[in-house]
Amino acid sequence: MTRPAPFSDDGGERRGSPPGDDGRIETARLEGVTKRFGVKVAVSSLSLTLYAGEVFAFLGPNGAGKTTTLKMTTGLLRPDSGHVTVCGLSMRDAPRQAKQHIAYVPDLPFLYDKLTGREFIHFVRDMYGVPPALAAERLAHLVQRLDMAAFLDQLTEGYSHGMKQKLALAAALIHEPRLLVVDEPLVGLDPRSIRVIKTIFRELAQAGCTVFMSTHTLDVAEAVADRIGILSSGRLVALGTLAALQSQSPGTRLEDIFLQLTDEASAAPAGLERRA
Amino acid sequence: MTRPPWEPQAEPGGPPGGPPGAAAPRRRSLxxxxxxxxxxxxxxxxxxxxxxxxPLRTLAVAVLLVLIWVALYVLLDGVLGYVRRLGLVAGIANHAIFVHFFLVLAVMLAFSNAILTxxxxxxxxxxxxxxxxxxxxRQIVCAKWVEGMLLSSWSFLLLGGPLMLAVASNTQVEWYYYPLFLAHFVAFVAMPACAGLLAAWAIAMFAPRRPLRAVGAISVAIGLGALYWIARASSASWESERWVEELFGNLRFLRQPLMPNTWTANGIVAVMERDVGESLLYLGIVLGNAAFVSWATINVLGRSxxxxxxxxxxxxxxxxxxxxWITGACCAPARLLLPRAMHRLLLKDVRHFMRDARQWTQIVIMFGLLLVYVANLQRLPLDVESSPSKNLMTFLNLTTVSLILATFTSRFVFPMVSLESQQLWLLELLPLRRVTLLLVKFFFALALTVVSAGGVMWLAVHMLDLHPFWSMVTMLVCLSICIGLSGLAIGLGARFPVFGQRNPARIAAGFGGTFNLIASMLFVLVEIGGVAILSLMRVSSESELSAPNNLTPEGWLLLSGLLGLGVVVATGALAIGAQHFNRLEG
Structure with missing residues (x-):
């Protein structure tokens, strides 16, 4: 079996039906991005374009390079080669301007222990320069939506994981980002919160925001994502809409596609790749 | 595109073609x-x-801080009072004291700022x-730099304040001495803070994989270099004046006019001598240099x-x-002594300890310094050949080692059970009795304390050439202290576990940790008090110190009591801890 060149965004777009028509607004672009940690290649020649108004789900086994990719997108990690642009702004040349359009919620969100939830959000509001009156209005909606009223004025050190996730998401949305980058957003949440967050993601996409999330929950990806990317050993092995991925093997579920692709990718010798 | 229904009205001002909500901010606060x-x-x-x-703990901390502060003031007042009695020399001595004080302070501040940053x-x-x-x-770096300096204010509260008042009580100073002293101190702190920032940046840039190992290696290299340099500074014996003169002669470069510590010392001495103009001049020099160094550091580091x-x-x-394989080899002998499950648990604890540089570096530093001191006992300007001196030195060494050991077990051994209890469900599934877990931790702590404290004490009695009988007595008491402290820390750690907290420092700072520290100190005081009584009994019986066996029956009884106390305390604490630990639900 010969392995083609690493899967690229263009290939996926040709096969899958895109979420919008021509003239879609590009929110983020990763071009040939590579990142190594010592001898380990975490991400290899990854090219990916994200568009306004879509929820993009990043799937992959543990250690596939999902979090590394998210961190490079947000500017926390610098790629060894390749470029990252957000809303047309280079993350290398204009990081501050680019970050103005991004919000990042890591898998273990950072909160200041000795601040209350409200004080934390005020801090984030000030750092993004959101006018207090506007932020207060947004916060009121978010508090109601995420059911945070009961704990918003308590110190965050006493929050459960779910409470922390909700607060981090509310803080991330306070400046209305164009690109919301979320790492494992639904881990540790109760079913009601999962439903609310999935709905919020869809609404954000409808409002023109891009949600770029990594997840292990394939059901969520199936339910929410407009496009899905599968990463294995640092390489993008599949990209497209759910329908496009399923069109390769009609009748199969995303779980089967995921297992098949990641198994093959990890079994294949270096330099070989399989298209979805 | 529509906005989500939960969002307020769209904010205008976004880039053309962009979603309505993604507007640029109107105002960016600093x-x-x-x-x-x-x-x-x-x-x-x-x-x-x-x-x-x-509230009680807060009050206790405040009272202890005041006590430390007063003790430092009394110490510094005594030193400066002694210098004052030397008359003309005092002027020069004051300057020398300040030069070296600010130099040492700079090193300490740079180190603490580097870790913090x-x-x-x-x-x-x-x-x-x-x-x-x-x-x-650059703003973040600047904020962290300011934060580091504010946290460094302990240096003034703890050291600078007592020094300022001690100087004032020994010298006729005017009212403006106080604000100027404070200004000199604050201005001086900025430069070590910059050095700390630079050191942290260099570690992140050039040794990112093993930062603690890099810092440890550099510190050890500098420390050994300094020791070697001091040892080679003079061929004269340590107790001679010539050695001190030659040492200070070699340290003359530290008093160079271009050194910031010299500027600050000059400025403070000037204000002590009521020369406000000169003091302000030096303050300006320090401030100017601090401003430039800070500006350059924050800009360069901020960008990168x-x-x-x-x-x-x-x-x-x-x-x-x-x-x-190293830890495996270290634990290999335990395989012969312990059942397989206990050996595996011990190996896990040893690996955890060895791979957490925050733990082993502290014990290495504490006992490393003690080793340096003990190794040089013979060179101290004391009559270590006389029996009373040997007796006193041994007693002081045992006291120091025990107190350091008590702080070590409170800080590092006490949290071990709490940290393990985070995975209580996992332990619950293992075919092990919970008391076995406590015993393994106790043996691990005991081995660690015996190797470190016992090693130092063995070297001390060897260097003092103590009589074998008294060497044995000292080592047995040391062993008893190790047993007691290890048992207390593990037992009380199991009695007062802190769940949900993964930071050992915070576990140690809780109620149980504080209680353990107080209990450990009391235990050490009782043991040391017993040793003191033993020594007094020997002196009062006027027996020859070199005699192999000169304990009275009361002495033997007391020695037995001291040795038994460690075992009783450890057993009692472990029993109380095990009882509570067995009742915990995973």
């Missing part, structure tokens, strides 16, 4: 101020919580959170902070292959 405000709120909330939830600017969580926001990195953070993060993610 990140520096926002960070300062957030930090102020955190401090207020923490203090409020501390006073509300633990590394954790805040290149650590895992807060730095990433701040860096993901659209903030000028994202890159340095990325490198630090990259280093953290880089896989490190660990075979574990």
């Amino acid at each position: 990140a520096l101020l926002s960070l300062a405000r957030a930090r102020g709120l955190q401090m207020r909330n923490a203090l409020d919580q501390q006073i509300r939830e633990a 590394f954790s805040t600017l290149y650590g895992r969580h807060e730095a990433g959170h701040l860096l993901a926001m659209p903030v000028d990195p 902070w994202p890159l340095a953070y990325s490198r630090a993060l990259q280093g953290r993610y880089s896989p490190t292959i660990r075979r574990g």
